[in-house]
Amino acid sequence: MRRLLDQGWTVRATAGPVPPALEGVDVPATVPGSVHTDLLAAGLIPDPYLDANEALLAWIGDTDWRYATTFTWDADDARAGHEVVELVAEGLDTVATVELDGAVVARTANMHRTHRVDVTGLGVGEHTLAVTFAAPVPAAHRLSEELGPRPYTNEHPFNAIRKMACSYGWDWGPVLATSGVWRPLALVGWSTARLAGVRPLVDVRTGDDGATGLLRVHVDxxxxxxxxxxxxxxxxxxxxxxxxxxxxxxxxxxxELEVDDVALWWPVGYGEQPLYPVAVTLAAGDETLDRWSGDVGFRTVALDTTPDAEGTPFRLVVNGTPVFARGLNWIPDDCFLTRIPAERYRTRLTEAVDVGANLVRVWGGGIYESDDFYDACDRLGLLVWQDFLFACAAYAEEEPLRSEVEAEAREAVIRLSPHPSLVLWNGNNENIWGHQDWGWIEPLAxxxxxxxxxxELLPGIVAELDGSRPYCPGSPYGMDPDVYPNDPAHGPTHLWDVWNKIDYTHYRDSDPRFVSEFGWQAPPTWATLTRAIxxxxxxxxxxxMSAHQKAAGGDLKLSRGLEPHLPEPQTFEDWHWAMSLNQARAVSLGVEHLRSLTPTCSGAIWWQLNDCWPVTSWAVVDGDGRRKPAWYALRHAFADRLVTVQPRDGGLAVVLVNDTGTDWAGEAGVRRLGFDGTDVETVALPFAVSARGAVTLPLPAGVATSGDPSRELLLAEAGGLRGWWWFAEDRDAALPAQDLTVAARAVADGYEVTVTAQALVKxxxxxxxRVAPDGRVDDMLLTLLPGESATVRVAAPPGATPEALLEPLVLRSANQLVTPR
Structure with a gap:
């Protein structure tokens, strides 16, 4: 028996800086939900995502909140004869006191785990249930003092409490510290025994007669x-x-079971994703006591960290095949987690697949995501790198925190173990690096x-409960305690000096083995920005705008990062386009450089895929779910086959990357040409690239050296793909004024815009x-030589007119940002 307790709830402020209009007021509440969404639904607060409202609502996180309901336990419930009745709370956020009929039955302090309370003997009749949440901001500070203060980033000591760290704000997120019953709450009755955990772990045995799937179902x-x-x-x-x-x-x-001739589960781009339903029952004699069901995919996964001449690789191997991780970091998709239904997860993760990614990293400052997230990854073929929930801080290892950490980690490993998409457990985000480099050692004393x-603790839990997936102590990490944790030659690296201190062209200064974080900011799309601000x-x-820029010195870093490339924008519209374009170029340059290092480098995970609200950030899909220009740049850079021009040994080389399962051969045509489209020097280079490989083709000096950098470019073409090299930055180049012949016509579900360049357009x-908030294009960031044409498909509602799509603030290019010479 499982009876959801999701009806009849109210919430009331009980202590703290409560506005007079809310004192003593019972507000209708939703369970699962949060106090912010309840107050929003009642029209009692403004939308915290708009303008500077976040600051106006800080009092919510300083307030105690009491949720209450009544329910009836009737004679039929009592006659069911359950030997045990439990109150099961799958998610209480966070420091909670649970009362049944006025008696305290539980005190909890961890939103990342399930709590079970024995309420056997519940009498027939009406009962009251209340959950009081201590104000989360003061709670974090109080617990920090009790444990002993330890270093942390941002405003509040999130490291002292087992709550979603970014609830207290991050360099892309607001301070909206939530309270509430955020996952289902139910009464569960059972007799004799129940399933406490089911871990269906897979392996594959290969032979001449195909693959045999091995399934070991561990039942607790x-x-x-x-x-x-x-x-x-x-x-x-x-x-x-x-x-x-x-x-x-x-x-x-x-x-233990075996499945003959099993179909293997593969990452997207490597094969199909067949899933096999698994059913588990627990019985006593002929009586079924409990059931579990889920899906598995048969595959093997390993992490190759065998030292070599260049250092220590960090290479995922699935079904014996090395995988270059084309990845994106994932943060919670909304500050209010119950607003993320299964369809939204599917939509957002499909954005990752459509951009060319094969991996998402669930970052350690968020949550162990909903089953809907991992189910979508299983079906889409997205590999999941799962952080344990530690980020950018020092964490006490004493009680009571240690027991909470162990309980949540055990629950997470058991719950997530069926998912074939999950291929790596990671201990933390940046804490080992932070301990060494961020001045923690002295204050920790x-x-x-x-x-x-x-x-010790986390790898021990993984070994005990999983054992089928690799574990890494942290990101970044040098794969050896004696190695500097962010050494690019060893293990996963984070490249943040580029955004924080230097120009994005310096991505090329590093030859890392694997990059699990690097990124560049831009504002959200125009429709998102103007809706929210x-x-x-x-x-x-x-x-x-300042309220929606959370990175320290973010606007100054944006300006500093633009200055080497483009003139200073004179209007806000130009500023918005220039910053969007600069982010797109940063992601292109960084990803193309890392992929050109194949196989020495085996992963590029951009920070980040998504946003939790409308904000200036590193995301390629903004807080309203709209694709930034950087999304299209990333899709070009993540293409299965890539043609890129890279500096090599004092000159230039064309690098051809072939991340497909078939060999690629042909002839690469390389032209140095003027902005007017006239060839200056050309060369044809035969090539052959093996499957999942890359080849570097050095260019002769006559092609690679420009006689007039401000008026020449280099174009490499192979297999219908193009790679560009610009000898001068736009601010120093003689880009012509935007000169286009354009036509737009209505088609099913939108328009086609056909553009012919009368002069080079970049x-x-x-x-x-900008024309319709739901407008979306199929491609972007196209460079056309004089006389070349391209057609862009625009999905837009009927209100968008063809003429509006041709306006100068809609039909944009780099040329518009440069004063013509």
Whole structure:
């Protein structure tokens, strides 16, 4: 029996800086939900995502909140005869006191785990249930003092409390510290025994007759008091079943099955993603006590870190095949987690697949995501790198924190173990690096900081409960305690000096083995920005814009990063386009450089895919779900086959990257030509690139050296793909005025815009969201030589007119940002 307690809830402020209008007021509440969304639904607060409203609502995180409801336990419930009745809370956010009929039955302090309370003997009649949440901001500070303060980033000591770290703000997120019952709350009745955990772990045995899938279903049980008899655990998959006896007194068993001629699960781009339903039952004699069901995919995964001449690789290997990780970092997709339904997960993760990614990294300052997230990754073929929930801070290893960490980690490993998409457990984000480089050692004065979690507790849990997936202590990490944790020659690296200190062209200064974070900022798309911010006039430093720029010195870094490339924009519209274009160019340059290092480099994970609200950030899909220009740049750079021009040995080379399963051969044509389209020097280079490989073709000096850098470019072409090299930055180049012949015509679901360049046009874009908020184009950032044409498909509602798509602020290019010479 499972009965959801999701009706009749109210929430009331009980202590803190409560506005007079809310004192003593019971507000209708939603469970699962959060206090912010309840207050929003009641019209009692403004939208915290708009303008500077975030600051106006800080009082919510300083306030205690009490959720309450009543429910009836009737005679039928009592007659069901359950030996055990439990109140099961799958997610309480965060420091909570649970009362049943006025009696305290639980105190909790971890939003990342399930809590179960024995309420056996619940009497027939009406009952009251209340959950009081201590104000989350003061709670974090109080717990920090109790544990002993330890270094952390941002405004509040999130490292002292087992709550979503970014709830307290981040360099892309607002301070909206939530309270509420954020995952289902239910009464669960059972007798004799129940399933406490099911871990269906897979392996594959290959031979001349194909692949055999090996499934080991680890079953953990909890018995009712006094029930110590024999039980039977049965597992079924692909028409096969097996059963084992759980002997009297035992609480675990393993069922083993084999599936002949199994179809392997592959990452997207490497093969299909077949899933096999698994059903598990627990029985006592002929009576079924409990059931579990889920899907598995048969595949093997390993992490190659065998030292070589260049250092220590960090290479994922799936089904024996090395994978170049074309990845994106994932943050929670909304500050209010219950607003993310399954379809939104599917939509956002499809954006990752459509951009060419094969991996998402679930970052350690967020949550262990909903099952909907991992289900979508299983079906889309997106590999999942899963951080344990530690980020950018030192963490106490003493009680009571240690027990909470262990409990949540065990629950996460068990819950997520069926998913074939999950291929890597990672101990933390930047904490090992931070301990060494961020001035923590002196203030810690010998106190614990998390090292024991990352090197003992967490790998021990993974080895005990999973064992089928690799574990890494942290990101970045040098794969050896004696190696500098952010050494690009060893393990996963973060490249943040570029954004924070130097120009993005310096991505080329590093030859890393794997990059798990690097990024460049830009504002959200125009439609998102103008929906959320209503400053008059809009300006980079206007109040609403400043409230939606969370990175320290972010606007100065944006300006510093633009200065080497483009003239200073004179209007806000030009500023918005220039910063969007500069982010797109940063992602292109960085990803193309890293992919050109194949196979020495085996991964490029951009920071980040998504945003949790409308903000200036590193995301390629903004907080309203719109694709920035950088999304299109990343799609070009993540293409299965890539033609890129790179500096090599004092000259230039064409690098051809072939991340497909078939060899690629042909002839690369390389031209140095003037901006007027006239060839100056040309060369044809035969090439052959093996599957999943790359080849470097050095260019002769006559082609690679420009006689007039301000008026010449280099174009490499192979297999219908293009790679460009610009001898001068736009600000120093003689880019002509934008000169286009354009026509737009209505087609099904939108328009086609056909552009013919009368003069060289660089990075052409149709910013359709400026015409219709839902407008979207199929391609962007096109460079056309004089006389060349391209057609862009625009998905837009009927209100968008063809004429509007041709306006100068909609039909954009780099040429518009440069004063013609």
């Amino acid at each position: 049980v909890v018995r009712a008091p006094g029930q110590d008899g024999s039980l039977t655990a049965t597992a079924e998959v692909a028409g096969r079943s097996a059963a084992v006896v759980v002997p009297p007194g035992s609480t675990s068993a393993t069922v 010998g106190a614990t900081w998390g090292w024991g979690y990352y090197t 209503h400053d008059a006039p809009l300006a980079p430093g206007s109040p609403g 990075d052409l874009a149709v910013l359709a969201d």
